[in-house]
Amino acid sequence: MTLLLVAPLVLIVGYIFYQALPILSLDFIFTNPKDGMRSGGIWSPLLGTCYLVLLSLAISTPIGVLAAVFLNEYAKDNWFTRMVNLAVVNLAGVPSIVHALFGLGAFVLFAGLGKSILAASLTLAIMTLPVIIASTKQALAAVPMAFREACWNVGATRWQTIRHVVLPNSINGILTGLILEVAHAAGETAPIMFTGAVFYKAIQEGDLFAYGPFDQCMALSMHLFTISTQVPGVPHALPFGTAIVLLGTVLMVNALSIIVRTRLRARKKW
Amino acid sequence: MSAGAVHSIETKNLNLWYGDFQALRNVNFRVRRGEITALIGPSGCGKTTLLRCFNRINERYGYVRTSGEIKILGQNIYAPDVSLIELRKTVGMVFQRPNPLPISVYENIVFGLRIHSPLFKWRKSVLDDIVEKALRDVFLWDELKDRLHVRATTLQLDQQQKLCIARLLPLKPEIILMDEPCSALDSEATLAVEELMLTLAGRYTVVIVTHNMAQARRVSHECAFMLMGELIEHTRTEDLFLTPKDPRTADYIEGRYG
Numbered sequence: 021m022t023l024l025l026v027a028p029l030v031l032i033v034g035y036i037f038y039q040a041l042p043i044l045s046l047d048f049i050f051t052n053p054k055d056g057m058r059s060g061g062i063w064s065p066l067l068g069t070c071y072l073v074l075l076s077l078a079i080s081t082p083i084g085v086l087a088a089v090f091l092n093e094y095a096k097d098n099w100f101t102r103m104v105n106l107a108v109v110n111l112a113g114v115p116s117i118v119h120a121l122f123g124l125g126a127f128v129l130f131a132g133l134g135k136s137i138l139a140a141s142l143t144l145a146i147m148t149l150p151v152i153i154a155s156t157k158q159a160l161a162a163v164p165m166a167f168r169e170a171c172w173n174v175g176a177t178r179w180q181t182i183r184h185v186v187l188p189n190s191i192n193g194i195l196t197g198l199i200l201e202v203a204h205a206a207g208e209t210a211p212i213m214f215t216g217a218v219f220y221k222a223i224q225e226g227d228l229f230a231y232g233p234f235d236q237c238m239a240l241s242m243h244l245f246t247i248s249t250q251v252p253g254v255p256h257a258l259p260f261g262t263a264i265v266l267l268g269t270v271l272m273v274n275a276l277s278i279i280v281r282t283r284l285r286a287r288k289k290w
Numbered sequence: 291m292s293a294g295a296v297h298s299i300e301t302k303n304l305n306l307w308y309g310d311f312q313a314l315r316n317v318n319f320r321v322r323r324g325e326i327t328a329l330i331g332p333s334g335c336g337k338t339t340l341l342r343c344f345n346r347i348n349e350r351y352g353y354v355r356t357s358g359e360i361k362i363l364g365q366n367i368y369a370p371d372v373s374l375i376e377l378r379k380t381v382g383m384v385f386q387r388p389n390p391l392p393i394s395v396y397e398n399i400v401f402g403l404r405i406h407s408p409l410f411k412w413r414k415s416v417l418d419d420i421v422e423k424a425l426r427d428v429f430l431w432d433e434l435k436d437r438l439h440v441r442a443t444t445l446q447l448d449q450q451q452k453l454c455i456a457r458l459l460p461l462k463p464e465i466i467l468m469d470e471p472c473s474a475l476d477s478e479a480t481l482a483v484e485e486l487m488l489t490l491a492g493r494y495t496v497v498i499v500t501h502n503m504a505q506a507r508r509v510s511h512e513c514a515f516m517l518m519g520e521l522i523e524h525t526r527t528e529d530l531f532l533t534p535k536d537p538r539t540a541d542y543i544e545g546r547y548g
Contacts, residue, residue, distance in 0.1 A: 096352060166389035170454070172350055174402035174461060175378035184405065185391060 033267065040260035048261055052222045053243070057251050062262050064223050067230060068237030069269065071137050072212060073205045075233070076144035081198060083145075084152030091153070092160040093182055111150035119147040120211040128215050138233045140216025147211055148201040155200070159193025160186060191284055199277050203270045209241040217242045219250075240266040295364050298323040298465055298495040299344055304358035306339060306348075306519075313339045315519040317358075321465075321512075326487060326496040328510035328527065330503060332547060336519040337499040341467050344497070345381035346374060363464060375406070382458030383467040387474050388450035390442035390457070395434055398442045398453060399424050402461045424456040428486055448479030452486060466490065468498040472505065484509050503543065507531055515539045 047061060054060030095101040123143025133139040163186050171181040187194075209217075217239045223230035231237050240262060248259040299321035306314035313336050321327045329337040342348035343360060346367060360367050367377055379402070390398050399421045403412065421438065425431040430452050434445075442453055451471060458466060468487070472480040487496055487509050500506050506513050507527060514524035515536075523530060523539045534540040541547060 164389075166385065166387060167391055168350075169347075169383075169385060170389045170391055170457075171401075171405075172347055173345065173378060173383040174405060174457065175375040176402075176405045177375070178350075180405050184401075189392065 033264075036260050036263050036267070040257055040264045043255070043257040043261040044264070049265065050226055052225060053220065053238075053247075057220065057243075057247050058254050058258075062240065062243065062265055063225050064221055064230075065238035065240045065243035065262070066265060066269070067223065067228070068137075068217065068221075069206055069240040069266070071231050071237060072141055072144060072216070072239060073202055073273075075137065075141035076148060076205050077198065077202065079141060080145035080149045080152055080201070084149050085156050085194060087149075088153045088156035088160060089182060089186075092157050093178060093186065108150045108153050112154055116147055116208050117210040119143055120214050122146065123211055124214040134234070135214075135218075135236050136216050136234045137231055137237050138216075140212040140237075143211045143215045144205045144208065147208065148205055151204070152197055152201055155197025156190075156194050159190040159197065162193060163189045188284075192281055195277050195281055199274050202273045202277075206266065206270050206273075207241055209239075209245050212239055213242060219246055240269070296323060297321060298363055299497070300359075300361040301340075301343070302359040302361075304340075304343065304360060305356065306336075306343065307355045309353050313519050314343075314356075317519075317521045319514065319521055319524065321495060321497055323495050324492050325511040326491045326498060326509055327512045327514065328506035329497065329499045329514050329516060330501075330506050330542075331516035331522075332542065333501075335516045337516055338469055339519075340516070341383075341469055341497060341499050344465065344467055345378045345383060347378070347383065379406070379461040380463055381465045381467060382461065382463040383469065384451070384454050384458070384471050386470045388447055388454050390445070390450050390453050392441060392443050394439045395442045395445070395453060396421055396438040398457050399460060402457065406461075420460050424459045427459055427490075428452040428456040429482075430456060446479075448475050448482055451475060451479075451483060455486065455490075463494060465495045465497065468496065470499055470501060473501065480505070503531075515542060517542070 049061055049066065050063050051061035052064045053062065091101060091104060095104075120143065123139060123146065127133050127139035127142045128135055131139075133142075167185050167189065168181050171185045176184070216236055218236045219238075219242075221236060221238050244259055244262045244266065247254045247262065297320045299319070301317050301319045304314055304317040304319070305312065317336075317340060319340070329340065331337050339348065342351075343356065344362065344367075348354050356368070362377065362381060365372065391401060393401070396417075400412070400417050403417075403420070422431060422435075425434060430449060433449065442450065445453065451474075455466070455471075471487075472483050475483060484505065487498070490496060491511070498506075498510065510527045512525065513527040513530045515522045515530065515534075515538075517538055523534060523536045525535075530539065531543060534543060
């Protein structure tokens with residue numbers, strides 16, 4: 021059974037890795053695409069994706085987590101909260117291309133941010149927000165009521181209860197939701213296509229701060245789309261190499277948050 | 291708060307609604323200081339609701355409306371200047387299912403202190419003494435003195451329940467409310483907790499909600515019978531069980547319903 025579950029993952033990753041093997045090297049990561057994207061590396065799109073994911077998460081995490089805390093811990097059950105909950109569930113099901121058009125209208129044109137990393141990150145943040153709210157709410161709801169009661173009855177305020185009991189006991193679930201959204205944000209092409217990502221842009225190789233918030237950028241997901249469908253004569257291994265780096269980036273973020281998670285757990289004297 | 295009064299808790303014409311449902315009707319109830327008072331009655335009669343009024347914790351459970359007056363130690367707890375934090379420190383509560391926090395035994399006991407003075411640096415020796423005293427008061431010290439840092443949720447149920455009582459003590463409560471504290475325990479553990487309650491009486495006023503009439507008889511000095519949100523009869527325990535005045539009380543005690 022386990023094999024059945026693991027086999028597709030191993031097959032997919034293994035196949036991509038095998039196809040990408042001839043091109044993989046440190047140079048591939050640290051050089052910009054060259055020759056009309058037919059050779060060279062993926063430095064520019066890789067850095068662009070990192071910027072987009074981190075910035076969008078920096079926007080959506082605090083808003084999403086606080087919204088979930090409000091909905092689960094403070095809000096009374098009335099028509100307003102029911103509307104908000106309904107909106108959250110429905111927004112989670114909106115196709116990403118619709119988010120893209122909303123981002124184009126709201127951030128690029130109306131707010132006047134132009135096509136930029138900031139506008140694209142805001143669009144991604146809007147896209148990930150409902151899922152973050154929903155998953156955080158679920159994690160909070162899983163904390164037994166008895167813990168809250170215990171806390172209230174020694175005179176703790178609602179916020180103290182949340183800070184000392186509810187959040188520490190739901191942080192695993194919250195982080196799991198965030199990880200999923202990292203992968204989601206990194207992989208989406210449509211929302212960034214209209215709002216901040218470009219086909220080609222060369223940046224200073226090896227410079228981590230090569231993009232500014234109002235620059236346009238390349239992104240791995242869009243680069244993968246471009247070189248596999250829009251540019252003729254791309255060497256076979258190039259798209260696979262791009263795919264494996266995209267996968268690796270997401271896996272690295274996941275690994276990082278697992279480390280954070282175990283650290284958090286180890287700090288408690290359970 | 292006046293010391294030396296005969297009654298720790300006094301309610302006057304207390305009414306309570308959950309939405310449209312009236313859960314308490316004109317309850318006039320007085321609890322003698324330093325004694326154990328038991329609340330009995332069939333399920334849904336408002337015992338737990340009444341208990342939760344005494345530290346205003348039922349306000350955290352959603353839409354609740356009350357009218358009337360509750361005085362704890364002579365102080366009206368619905369007065370605007372009442373601090374809910376002080377009230378809940380004064381009036382602690384123990385629940386049906388033991389609910390220690392998923393932290394160590396030691397941290398459970400000092401949790402309240404840490405919450406109430408987050409900036410104060412507690413000296414370890416002071417905290418150690420507080421923990422030892424609290425555990426001795428509930429007869430857990432000998433069992434747990436070498437296991438102060440195990441997770442409290444791994445203890446046996448009766449130890450957990452005693453710990454939940456111990457957790458209130460560092461806050462120096464006056465009144466301890468117990469909501470069916472033994473219903474999750476076996477008979478032996480129940481006896482141990484009852485014994486503990488008897489030693490707590492005198493130092494603390496105890497109000498206990500129970501389904502178990504034998505238990506009410508064993509532990510309480512006074513007993514109150516509730517039905518459909520009303521307080522039917524309240525008197526010394528032996529009188530209530532031997533010579534109930536109200537026929538409904540008699541019926542309940544004889545097991546005709548409930």
